Amino acid sequence: MRDRVRNILRRLYIDDLARELWRTTNRILVTFKRKFGRLDRELIDKYVSAEEVRKLHIGCGEKIIDGWLNADFFPSSPTVLHLDATRHFPMGDKQFDYVFSEHMIEHIPYPQGFSMLSECYRILREGGTIRITTPNLAFLIDLYKNDNSDVQN
Numbered sequence: 001m002r003d004r005v006r007n008i009l010r011r012l013y014i015d016d017l018a019r020e021l022w023r024t025t026n027r028i029l030v031t032f033k034r035k036f037g038r039l040d041r042e043l044i045d046k047y048v049s050a051e052e053v054r055k056l057h058i059g060c061g062e063k064i065i066d067g068w069l070n071a072d073f074f075p076s077s078p079t080v081l082h083l084d085a086t087r088h089f090p091m092g093d094k095q096f097d098y099v100f101s102e103h104m105i106e107h108i109p110y111p112q113g114f115s116m117l118s119e120c121y122r123i124l125r126e127g128g129t130i131r132i133t134t135p136n137l138a139f140l141i142d143l144y145k146n147d148n149s150d151v152q153n
Contacts, residue, residue, distance in 0.1 A: 010118060014015050015063075015100060021085060028053060037076060039057050039078070039082075040081050040082050040083075040090060041079050041090070043069070043079070043081045044081065047069045048091075051067070051069075053097050053098075054069070054095055054096045054097050054098070054125075055067065055068040055069065055096065055097060055098040055099075055100065056068065056069050056071060056091075056096050056098070056099045056100070056123070057069065057070045057071060057101070058071050058072075058074050058083060058085050058099065058100070058101040058104060058116075058120075059071070059072055059073075059085065059102070059103070059104030059105075060076075060080060061076065062076045063102075064077070064079070064080065068098075068100070069081060069096075071083035071085075073085070079144075085101070085104065085105075085108070085112075085116045085119075086108055086112035087115070088116055088119065089119045089122070089123055092121045092123070093122055093123065094122075094123065094124065094125045094126065095123050095125070096124055096125060096128060097124075097125050097129070098128060098129050098130075098131070099120045099123070099127045099128070099129075099130045099131070100130075100131045101116075101120075101131075101132050101133070102132075102133045103133065103134065103135060104137065104147070105117075105132055105134060106134045117130075117132070120132075
């Protein structure tokens with residue numbers, strides 16, 4: 001019985017190792033392609049040529065929005081653009097009508113946040129809209145008070 005359990009555990013361990021090896025290899029291949037800009041350049045070019053009203057979603061994580069060019073530092077799928085929001089964006093000037101980022105900018109230092117906002121402005125068409133949302137810390141702290149408002153309850 002002990003040998004059977006040991007063999008089962010070995011197989012599970014090997015299966016876990018094989019899965020992790022596959023994930024790591026896939027990450028390396030995608031990173032390699034991204035380093036040379038091919039995959040990301042194709043995503044940008046395809047999106048820009050297909051969409052008249054262009055919308056960039058920065059820091060999308062796994063929240064992919066249809067009709068938007070979704071971007072994240074760690075893309076969750078091959079359809080998500082790798083974008084380091086603290087560096088120069090790989091897009092031309094005045095290409096986007098909307099730029100949206102939710103709960104991301106507060107995770108980067110102030111100078112890089114300023115750089116991100118400058119890049120957002122650079123890629124934004126005249127009359128475009130930038131929407132950056134962050135958590136309201138005061139609102140969250142107030143939730144611990146006993147005299148909450150109707151909105152906080």
